[in-house]
Amino acid sequence: MTAAFTPHAILVTGGAGFIGSNFINHFMGANPGCRVVNLDLLTYAGNLENLTGVESRPDYRFVRGDICDAPLVASLLTEERIEAVLHFAAESHVDRSITGPEIFVRTNVLGTQVLLEESRRHWQANKSADFRFLQVSTDEVYGSLGATGFFTEETPLAPNSPYSASKAGADLLVRAYHETYGMPTLNTRCSNNYGPYHFPEKLIPLMITNIINQKPLPVYGDGLNVRDWLHVKDHSRAIETVLKKGRGGSIYNVGGNNEWKNIDIVNLVCDLLDGRLGRQPGANRQLIAFVKDRPGHDKRYAIDAARIKRELGWEPGYTFEQGIAETIDWYLHNQEWVAKVTSGAYRDYYEKQYGR
Ligand code: NAD
Ligand code: DAU
Numbered sequence: 001m002t003a004a005f006t007p008h009a010i011l012v013t014g015g016a017g018f019i020g021s022n023f024i025n026h027f028m029g030a031n032p033g034c035r036v037v038n039l040d041l042l043t044y045a046g047n048l049e050n051l052t053g054v055e056s057r058p059d060y061r062f063v064r065g066d067i068c069d070a071p072l073v074a075s076l077l078t079e080e081r082i083e084a085v086l087h088f089a090a091e092s093h094v095d096r097s098i099t100g101p102e103i104f105v106r107t108n109v110l111g112t113q114v115l116l117e118e119s120r121r122h123w124q125a126n127k128s129a130d131f132r133f134l135q136v137s138t139d140e141v142y143g144s145l146g147a148t149g150f151f152t153e154e155t156p157l158a159p160n161s162p163y164s165a166s167k168a169g170a171d172l173l174v175r176a177y178h179e180t181y182g183m184p185t186l187n188t189r190c191s192n193n194y195g196p197y198h199f200p201e202k203l204i205p206l207m208i209t210n211i212i213n214q215k216p217l218p219v220y221g222d223g224l225n226v227r228d229w230l231h232v233k234d235h236s237r238a239i240e241t242v243l244k245k246g247r248g249g250s251i252y253n254v255g256g257n258n259e260w261k262n263i264d265i266v267n268l269v270c271d272l273l274d275g276r277l278g279r280q281p282g283a284n285r286q287l288i289a290f291v292k293d294r295p296g297h298d299k300r301y302a303i304d305a306a307r308i309k310r311e312l313g314w315e316p317g318y319t320f321e322q323g324i325a326e327t328i329d330w331y332l333h334n335q336e337w338v339a340k341v342t343s344g345a346y347r348d349y350y351e352k353q354y355g356r
Contacts, residue, residue: 004244005130007083009035011076013067013115014089016040018198019136019232021050023088026236028054035059037080039073041066045092048349049337050197055353064350067111070118077122084132084243085119087112093201094140094163098295101162108166109173116177123183134186134243135174139228139255139301140164141189150304153189153251160296171251184248188239191255191303194323195232196330200341203227204324207266208331209338211273211284221293223263226300230256231318231327241314255303256316263288272328 010027014020015038028036036054040046042064054060061080065072067089076082089111091097091104116133123131142151143158157172159165171187178185198205210217238254246252260268270284277284308314331338340346 005084005132006031006244007034007130007132009037009080009082010084010086011037011039011080011082012086012088013039014046014087016042016046016048016050016062017088017092018045019193019235020088021047021197022195022232023086023236023239024051024060025053026233027240028057028060030240032059035061035080037061037063037076037082039063039065039067039076040089042347042350043091044347045199047197047199047341047346048353049340049346062354064354068106068114070114073115073118074121077118082122083130084134085115086134086136086239086243087115088136090167091163094161095201095294097161097163097166101166104162104166105169108163109169112170113173116173116183120177120181120183124181132184132186132243132246132248133174133177134188134239134246135171136239137171137187137189138164138167139189139191139253139303140298141168141171144298145300145302147300150302151189151253152304153253153307160298178249186242186246186248187251188242189251189253189303190235190238191228191230191301193232193235194229195327196334197337198232198327200338203262204265204269204327205331207269208273208328209342211270211287212277212331212335212338214287216289217266217270217287218289218291219263219266220291221297223261223266223290225262225297226259226302227262227265228255228302229258229260229265229320230254230316231323234316234318237317238308238314241312242308245312247311252308252312253303253305254308254314255305256318256320257303257305258320259300259302268324269328272325276328276332
């Protein structure tokens, strides 16, 4: 058994987004000796208010910038003596990729190539030091399943949306940097996440916020598509585990064996909120509106996470019952966060906190 990798400084890209900010909050709590540099462009999906718990720590630095900016990436890698790049930054919403695919290719494919290339130069210039490049990817690169079966790490890539195609392109570049240059890369592919700080364009936070505001709940098609849900804190621990113990060049699927039909999850969220909002049982379900299906809508995702469990000892900690209840309560207790996201006021935080 080789010793776990314990970096002194990491570069996190996209650390102001949903998963990146949860990861930073988790990682900085668990690894006080490690400096964290967060490079984020603050697109609509970036919210620095997710990071108020760490922003004043001396071992944290926020840099507003673009992963496609090679000189910026190179200077951060050198001046901060970065030992690992954890690459979360992306355009992440499938529906947006259908109406505007170009930015997905720029950020997700070209941005990953810039990070890989600058990481390669940095790693080769400091070859005596240990280094890792961890690509945070998605089960969507595998395409869609029928009624049975699971995605394993050997399932062929068959992405169906511009989003998943751009993530698959990035994953293939990561593979190529390992095969061509021997770069120590890691690749995680996780199922759907839920939890705090989730931008309310995605299914679960959209349903919660619409229910609170008594707005319609748009369910695409017949509502029978299946997603496999994992709490974002379990995903954060999985990424930390892969960073510290993963084998260079490997892919690790991450998931919690927790499949739900969309309509069942919407009904569940409705029912849990009936009680909490003091509404009649069944009242929130009246808000459900079946709408036109998403084009190319993948039918079912289900992850086989046996490798990360067997080789690295990671297991999810949350039951879904506990995780969804906590998530709903988080949204109810953080209505100010929701209001600022809904109004757009969250976008002023950078100027207020960091100035020009
Ligand atoms: P998100 O949309 O919430 O956050 C993305 C972050 O990236 C934002 O902070 C945004 O400002 C930043 N960003 C975008 N373009 C950038 C650029 N050019 N330069 C620097 N920063 C930029 O996304 P998320 O849901 O937190 O997903 C994070 C990663 O995890 C993505 O790579 C996604 O593909 C992957 N993933 C997501 C899920 C999920 O369920 N959300 C599941 C599996 C994998
Ligand atoms: O599987 C991992 C992926 O999960 C990540 O790679 C993506 O970044 C992330 O956005 C997520 O993709 P999905 O498309 O599965 O998530 P979304 O929340 O957009 O949709 C979940 C399911 O709910 C999907 O079947 C579409 C459906 N849906 C979604 C929305 C927003 C609805 O029925 N109504 C909605 O309003």
